[in-house]
Amino acid sequence: MAEAASVRQNLQNVPSIFEISAAETLDNLIYPALSKIFDYFGLRLDFKLWGSLRVREEFSPLITWILQYLYLRKRASSFGESFYGLQRTATATGELLTRQQQFTSATLLTILPYVERKLRSRSARHEGTYAWESHLISLFHAYNASKAVHTFLYLIKYASSHSPLFRALRLTLRYPSEPPMEDKWTYVFLKGLEVLAFFLQFIQWWYSNDQRRKMGGTLQNPEPMQHPELPHELKDTLPKNGECPVCLLKLQTPTACAVSGYVYCWKCIVTHLKEKGTCPVTSYPITIDDLVRIYES
Template identity: 30%
Template sequence: MAEHGAHITAASGAEDRPSIFEVVAQDSLMAAVRPALQHVAKVLAQAHPGRCGFLWRWFDEIFAGLALLLQQHHLATASASFSEHFYGLKRVVAGRAAAPRPAGAGLPGPQLRRSLALLVLLPYLRVKLEKLVAGLREDDEYSIRPPASRRRRLQRAVLAAYPAAAAACRGWLLLQRLRYALGAARSHCPLLALAGVRLARLTARDLRGLRGPGPPPRPPASIQEKVQSAIKKAIGGLAVSISTGLSVGVFFLQFLDWWYSSENQETIKSLTTLPTPPPPVHLDYNSDPSLLPKLKTVCPLCRKTRVNDTALATSGYVFCYRCVYNYVRSHQTCPITGYATEVQHLVKLYSPEN
């Protein structure tokens, strides 16, 4: 068995086909970058909700824009995504019998557009779908609609079908990776086949082409060409800056992903156990102390005696459950302090009489 495993890992060394460990490692790189950047955006939004709150509210769109810029630059200049180029891999047009295309020339137009859509658009849609399903599950738990209503039945059908569909996709991906490890498939991921490419190792010729200065560019003749050239240089410089920053900080990002993983939460709690901080003494976020009612039993939102008391864990203020649930779900902030928050931060309070 050990000899067979060694044969699998070393078999790809004699050709341009990367090993299963290389392709799995490059897949996990971008998966580690997203949660780390998301945590940075959350910390900035909590520290400065007025100036940086948009980073948390629009994180998916901001990350998709940065990923689009980064991946397009690497696909056009290195024939690879950011993570593939980081691990010394490139994308080769599948099934082409002609002379291999140098990595520095970039992917051809059709393969570049399909790769870009699968690298950027598909993960964005997947994140939005996961949030939609989470919202439907949350609405199903707290909804007051009758169980026999059409919308409730459709909602429960989606909630029942989504886990099965997600499990089927993960099983398909695992099967494809096993087939690739055993040499029965040309690519480890079905998305590469949809893009019409396969992964290969960079050759010495590719490395010389990527490091070389290349031919001098033709000077622009018209004002329109000068403007287009300046825009391309600015976008290219921004993409290079993002790529360099991620390349340098990739270890730090992976460390953050491990540090804030669910398996490490118990260790974090034991190392960062601190006393409960005092409540905020002033309000810096588009509100004033007059928003707080004089009576402690009155909800700050509806200005009536609280019903079904619920505290917001991020700020400590107490509201009616229905009032604060609807507000947090719409604004993702505390209505008093403006701290970034989520529905899972609502804590039901029980009086001694109950």
């Protein structure tokens, strides 16, 4: 009877879908925030593997996995779930995670968003994608649709878990019946990480495209980087009005760079962006999201 009462009490501690959504949002901020930090300090793997294949990767996924596993090991919850006072428990018994469930949960929390983000990034840059990549994107679409259905069923209290992954792992989110037992230094360390959640949100806001577009109208375009004085013969070869600064021909499919304000041919700027990742004129770092197509009225 005591075990049944414990299970019944655990099933009553059901978080709302808004808290679960907020926890997922916070978990999804870890990777992009770490990426911005590592990019700023230049911490990235960059080496030639074989042939023309070159590995350009970052440490963000590894650090994200370590952080999530630490929280799952110490508090039976992810970083975002711990911040909102939630805990992962077995759906049937209400027991905490096993070691295998901790490892699997940390891996899924890291790998799935990372792979989906990479695939969508390649597709947005119009890079050549393989057939298996298109199939993977379709699978992610199917997974997101299934997750929406699970969320609705959870909202009307028809399902015990809000996600197909939780259902597959036979886990659910609950409020803990008692605070986690941990030593002083672990508590201080994890609390310090939770304080950083505010800075993660701030970094995400700062680099969001919507905020950049809102601020763009009040900022002056940056001046090109200073170059030595050129001879008159070379000055005559510089692009004129209506010409692309890359190919020096008449603009075809004019595309503006939101960071610098300069206009290029779409094909020229995309090709240059894949190789350099900068604005050709100002050398400021840009991405495919900074390009804006210009339509003639």
